[in-house]
Amino acid sequence: MTAVLEASHLHKYYPGVTALDDVDFTLQAGDVRALLGKNGAGKSTLVKILSGAVLPDQGEIRIDGQEVTIKSPHDSFLQGISTVYQEMSLVPGLTVAENILLGRWPTSKRLGVSFIDRKEILRIAREALGQLEVDIDLNQLASRLNVAQQQLVEIAKAISFDPRVMILDEPSSALPSEEVDTLHRVVRRLAEQGRAIVYVTHRLQEIPKVADSVTVLRDGKVIGTIPVAEATPERITQMMIGSDWQRTQWQRDAELGPVKLEVRNLNRAGLLHDISLELRGGEVLGLAGLLGSGRTELLRSIFGVDPIDSGEIIVGGVALNNPSPSAMKARGLGLTPEDRKQQGLVLVFPVEDNLTLASLRRVSARGVLNPGKERELAEAMVEDLQIKTASLAVKTRTLSGGNQQKVVIGNWLNTLPEVLMMDEPTRGIDIQAKEQIFALVRDLARQGLAVLFVSSEIEEVLDVSDRILVINQGRITHSRQHDEVNLEQLMALVMEEINL
Amino acid sequence: MTGAVQTKSTTIRSRTSDLLSRSGLLIALVLLFVALALFAPNFLTSRNLLNVLRAVAFNGIIACGMTFMIIAGDIDVSVGSAVAWASSLLGVLAIQHHWPLVLAVAFVLLQGALIHAGAGYIRVRWSVPAFVVTLALFMALRGAARLITNAFPITPFPDSFNFWGGGYILEVIPVPVVIMAVVFLLFHFISVRTVYGRSVYAVGGNEESARLSGISVWRTRIVTFALLGFLSAFSGIILSSRIMSGSSNIAVGLEFDVIAAVIIGGTSLMGGEGTIFGTFLGVLFIGLLSNGMVLMGINPFAQEVIRGLIILVAVLISVTRTRN
Numbered sequence: 153m154t155a156v157l158e159a160s161h162l163h164k165y166y167p168g169v170t171a172l173d174d175v176d177f178t179l180q181a182g183d184v185r186a187l188l189g190k191n192g193a194g195k196s197t198l199v200k201i202l203s204g205a206v207l208p209d210q211g212e213i214r215i216d217g218q219e220v221t222i223k224s225p226h227d228s229f230l231q232g233i234s235t236v237y238q239e240m241s242l243v244p245g246l247t248v249a250e251n252i253l254l255g256r257w258p259t260s261k262r263l264g265v266s267f268i269d270r271k272e273i274l275r276i277a278r279e280a281l282g283q284l285e286v287d288i289d290l291n292q293l294a295s296r297l298n299v300a301q302q303q304l305v306e307i308a309k310a311i312s313f314d315p316r317v318m319i320l321d322e323p324s325s326a327l328p329s330e331e332v333d334t335l336h337r338v339v340r341r342l343a344e345q346g347r348a349i350v351y352v353t354h355r356l357q358e359i360p361k362v363a364d365s366v367t368v369l370r371d372g373k374v375i376g377t378i379p380v381a382e383a384t385p386e387r388i389t390q391m392m393i394g395s396d397w398q399r400t401q402w403q404r405d406a407e408l409g410p411v412k413l414e415v416r417n418l419n420r421a422g423l424l425h426d427i428s429l430e431l432r433g434g435e436v437l438g439l440a441g442l443l444g445s446g447r448t449e450l451l452r453s454i455f456g457v458d459p460i461d462s463g464e465i466i467v468g469g470v471a472l473n474n475p476s477p478s479a480m481k482a483r484g485l486g487l488t489p490e491d492r493k494q495q496g497l498v499l500v501f502p503v504e505d506n507l508t509l510a511s512l513r514r515v516s517a518r519g520v521l522n523p524g525k526e527r528e529l530a531e532a533m534v535e536d537l538q539i540k541t542a543s544l545a546v547k548t549r550t551l552s553g554g555n556q557q558k559v560v561i562g563n564w565l566n567t568l569p570e571v572l573m574m575d576e577p578t579r580g581i582d583i584q585a586k587e588q589i590f591a592l593v594r595d596l597a598r599q600g601l602a603v604l605f606v607s608s609e610i611e612e613v614l615d616v617s618d619r620i621l622v623i624n625q626g627r628i629t630h631s632r633q634h635d636e637v638n639l640e641q642l643m644a645l646v647m648e649e650i651n652l
Numbered sequence: 653m654t655g656a657v658q659t660k661s662t663t664i665r666s667r668t669s670d671l672l673s674r675s676g677l678l679i680a681l682v683l684l685f686v687a688l689a690l691f692a693p694n695f696l697t698s699r700n701l702l703n704v705l706r707a708v709a710f711n712g713i714i715a716c717g718m719t720f721m722i723i724a725g726d727i728d729v730s731v732g733s734a735v736a737w738a739s740s741l742l743g744v745l746a747i748q749h750h751w752p753l754v755l756a757v758a759f760v761l762l763q764g765a766l767i768h769a770g771a772g773y774i775r776v777r778w779s780v781p782a783f784v785v786t787l788a789l790f791m792a793l794r795g796a797a798r799l800i801t802n803a804f805p806i807t808p809f810p811d812s813f814n815f816w817g818g819g820y821i822l823e824v825i826p827v828p829v830v831i832m833a834v835v836f837l838l839f840h841f842i843s844v845r846t847v848y849g850r851s852v853y854a855v856g857g858n859e860e861s862a863r864l865s866g867i868s869v870w871r872t873r874i875v876t877f878a879l880l881g882f883l884s885a886f887s888g889i890i891l892s893s894r895i896m897s898g899s900s901n902i903a904v905g906l907e908f909d910v911i912a913a914v915i916i917g918g919t920s921l922m923g924g925e926g927t928i929f930g931t932f933l934g935v936l937f938i939g940l941l942s943n944g945m946v947l948m949g950i951n952p953f954a955q956e957v958i959r960g961l962i963i964l965v966a967v968l969i970s971v972t973r974t975r976n
Contacts, residue, residue, distance in 0.1 A: 455864075457863075457864060477863060477865070477866045478867070478868055480866070481865075481866035482866075494858070494860060494861070495860050495861055496861055496864070497858065497861055498853070498854050498857035498858045498861050498862070498924060499857070500857045500920075500924045500925050501853070501854070501857055501924075505850065505853075505854075509854060509861070509862070509865045509867070510865035510866055510867075512847045512850060512851070512867070513847070516846075516847045519846050519847050519848060520845055520847075521845050521846060521850065523845075563865065567866075
C-alpha cells in the first residue's frame with residue numbers, strides 16, 4: 153500500500169537557522185499523526201511547506217506515489233491537502249454556509265446574469281457539516297458562532313475540498329475542554345473516511361484520544377515516530393527536550409527586597425481564575441505556560457490594559473482600584489509587550505523617540521521637552537543595552553528584531569521602574585541578543601528590580617527565574633523554586649491536563 | 653551649547669522624516685514660482701505676492717490644526733462649516749444682540765474649541781471614525797449657521813474691527829499674514845518641543861504602543877480636536893473682519909483645500925508622520941497655484957480639475973513613500 157503523503161529529505165534554511173534538516177514524513181490513509189515539538193523545533197515550517205506557504209530548499213513530496221510540486225496554497229489544495237490554521241479566517245458578516253464555500257459560490261445564469269445559487273450553497277455546506285456529524289445552523293452569521301463552532305466550520309470548509317490530507321494546526325489550543333471531545337470525535341471520523349491527518353498539538357494528554365502515532369521534531373530534525381501505545385508523556389517530553397540542553401548556572405548574591413507587587417484573587421471571566429501572586433524586589437518570577445494559558449492576559453490585566461472582573465492589585469502596599477497603563481507607570485510598573493512591532497514601538501519614530509516614549513514626563517518640564525535630557529537618556533540606553541543602530545535618528549523600523557526588542561526594554565528602563573513585566577522578550581530574535589537579554593534581566597534583578605518574566609520557551613523561564621509559577625487554563629497550578637525543578641518536570645507541569 | 657543645537661537639528665531632521673520629499677516639494681514650489689513669474693501677468697509684484705499670502709492665511713491657520721489631526725491618524729471635514737458657524741455666531745451676538753465685541757469673540761473661540769472637543773470625545777468614547785463624526789458636524793454647523801442668520805450676511809461691524817482681517821502692519825504686511833506666521837511658529841514649536849506634540853505623533857504612529865507606554869490617547873485626541881475647533885473659529889473671526897459681516901455662506905469647500913495643503917506638505921495619511929513646515933509649503937503651493945491660474949485667465953472649472961489632479965499626485969507620492 154502506498155502512502156497518501158510521503159515527504160522525504162526536506163530541508164529549509166533561514167538566515168542563520170536550519171529550520172528543517174533532512175526531514176522524512178510519511179502518512180498512510182486513515183492515519184492520525186500527532187506532530188509535536190517545542191517552539192522552533194520545525195513543526196510550523198513543515199506545516200507551511202505542506203500547505204504551500206513556503207517552499208522547501210531541498211526535498212520532494214509525493215501524494216499517492218506521485219511526485220508533486222507545491223508552490224502556493226492553491227497548489228496544495230489542488231494536490232488534495234487542506235490546512236486548518238490556528239487563526240480563524242471566517243468572514244464575520246457571512247453565514248456559515250457562505251463561509252464554507254467562500255469564493256467558490258455556485259452560480260446559476262438567469263437572463264444572462266450570474267446569480268448566486270443559494271440552494272446549492274446550502275446543499276454543499278450541509279453535506280460538509282454532515283460529514284462531521286455536528287449540528288450548526290447553516291444560516292447563522294459567522295460572527296455569532298463561539299470559538300469551537302468557528303473551528304468546526306473551518307474544518308467543514310477544509311472538507312468541502314474533499315482533501316486526501318488534512319493538516320490541523322493546534323486545533324485544540326483555543327477550545328474549552330468540553331469542546332475538545334467533539335473535535336476528537338470529528339477528527340477520528342475524518343480518519344475513518346480514509347483521509348490522512350496531521351494533528352499539531354502541545355497537549356500531551358489528548359494524544360491517546362485522537363492519534364494513531366506520534367512524530368516528534370527537535371531542532372529541525374525528526375527525532376522519531378512512535379505508535380501511540382508507546383507515547384507516554386514522559387517519553388514524549390524526553391524526545392522533545394533531548395539531553396544536550398545545559399542549564400545556565402548562576403548564583404543569587406543578594407537577599408530579596410520587600411514585596412513590590414501583589415495580586416490577590418484576580419479574575420477575568422473565561423480567561424483568568426483566582427490568581428494570586430507576590431513579587432519581591434530583586435526577584436525574577438517566571439511564568440511558565442502554553443500559548444493560550446493566560447500568561448499574556450495576566451500581564452495585561454495587571455498593567456491595566458484589559459479590565460478585570462474582580463481581585464486586587466497592590467503596588468508598593470497600596471491597592472489600585474482603577475488600573476490603567478498610565479496609572480501603573482506612575483506607580484513604577486512597566487510592561488514590555490509580547491508584540492514589539494504592534495504594541496511596543498512606534499516604528500516610524502526615530503530610535504531616540506522610542507527610547508523616551510514612556511518617560512516623556514521625565515524629559516520635560518511643564519509640558520515642554522528638554523532635547524538635551526532626551527538625548528542623554530537615549531544615548532545611555534543605547535550604550536547600556538548595546539543597541540546596534542547607525543544613529544539615534546534612524547527609524548526604529550530599520551533595526552533588527554533583537555535591537556528593536558532592546559529599544560522596547562530601554563524605553564521602560566528609562567521610566568526607572570520598580571517592577572518590570574516582560575512578555576516574550578526573546579521571541580524571534582537571534583541567540584546573541586537573547587543571551588544579552590537574559591544577562592540583562594539577571595543584572596537588573598541584582599540591582600533590585602522585580603521582574604515578571606514570560607516566555608514560550610520553557611528552558612528560558614527555567615534558566616532566568618528565581619521562582620516559577622505554572623499557569624494553565626488561566627489558573628496558577630504550581631509554584632517552584634529555581635532549584636526545586638528540572639526541565640522535564642517543569643515541561644510536564646506546564647503540559648499537564650487539569651480537570652475542572 | 654553646541655550639543656543642544658545638534659540635538660535640535662537631529663530632532664528636526666528625524667521629524668522631517670524624509671528630506672527627499674521635503675526638497676521635492678521645495679523644488680516643485682520653486683518651479684511653480686518661476687513658471688508663474690514667466691507666464692502669469694502681474695504675478696511678480698509685491699502687491700500680488702502679499703495678496704497671495706493674505707489669501708492663504710485663513711486656510712493656513714486652520715491647516716496647522718489639521719496637520720495635527722492627520723498626524724494623529726484622524727481627519728476633519730467640518731472645518732469649513734465651523735468657519736461659517738463662527739462667523740454667523742459672531743454676527744448674531746455682536747450685532748443683533750449687542751454683545752461687546754471682545755466678549756463675543758471670546759465666546760466664539762471658546763465654543764469652537766468645546767464643540768470640537770465634544771466631537772473628539774465621541775470619536776474616542778465610541779471609537780467612531782473621525783471622518784463620520786466630523787461629517788455630521790459638517791452638515792449640522794452649516795445648517796445651524798444658516799438657521800441663525802436666515803442665510804443673510806449680518807452687518808455692520810464697527811469699522812475698527814476691519815483691522816484684523818483687512819489691516820496692515822507697517823502699512824504693507826497684511827495683518828492676517830502676521831497672524832498666520834505666529835500660528836505656524838507656535839504650532840511648529842508644539843509639534844517638536846512639547847509632550848503633547850510628541851504624543852500626537854505617537855498616537856498616530858501606533859495607538860496601541862502609545863497607550864501601552866502610558867500615553868493618554870483620549871486626552872491627546874480630544875485636545876487635537878479642540879485645537880482645530882479653536883483655530884477654525886479663530887479663522888472664521890478674522891475672515892468676518894475681512895468681509896466685515898457675519899456670513900453663513902463663506903468657506904464652502906474650505907476643508908478640502910486645507911486637507912489638500914496638509915497632504916501636499918508631506919503629512920502621511922497613515923498617521924505618525926508630518927511636519928508643520930511641510931504644511932506651510934503645501935499651503936503656499938496651493939495659494940500660488942490658485943493665484944497663478946486666475947492671473948493667467950484659466951477657466952475656473954478647469955482650475956478645479958487641475959487642483960484635483962495635483963492632489964491626486966501628492967497622495968500617490970505620499971503613499972508610495974510610505975510603502976518603501
